[in-house]
Amino acid sequence: MKMRDVLLGALIGAGAAMVATSMTTCKKSAIPPEKALKSVKEAVKNSYAVKGSWIHMKTDSINKFDVPFTVYSGGLTCEKEGRLEQMDFMVDANTGTIVELQKQ
Structure with a gap:
């Protein structure tokens, strides 16, 4: 050879x-769900005092504006002006960017 x-x-x-x-x-x-939850709490801390939070440990696939996303979903209990409010969120599992945040 x-x-x-x-x-x-x-x-x-x-x-x-x-x-x-x-x-x-x-x-x-996907980023760890704990890191995704931390990014959501960081994003809302200027507007709300977060008193409690939770996140699903498994990802979901959704289409938002005809764009596919892999997301974690979860919720926050926040205090604003002395009142507690419940909020649901979806956060991109790859970047930690909030895809949706809404009050219940």
């Missing part, structure tokens, strides 16, 4: 490994 054949085989193998690695790292993975 010639050295050229060995080098060509090694080069092809390395190229295939690089392509496989880049394809797996490009796929977005």
Whole structure:
């Protein structure tokens, strides 16, 4: 076997490994639900005093404005002007961005 054949085989193998690695790292993975909940609480802290919160540990798939999202859903108990209010939210599971926030 010639050295050229060995080098060509090694080069092809390395190229295939690089392509496989880049394809797996490009796929977005969900952030932990605790981190998503923390981002929601940070976003509302200037308007509301958060007294309690919860989040579903599994993601859901939704379409909002004909755009597919993978989201965590949850809720907050907030105090504003001495009154407690319940709020539901959906947060993007990949970025932590609030997709929906509404009072009950």
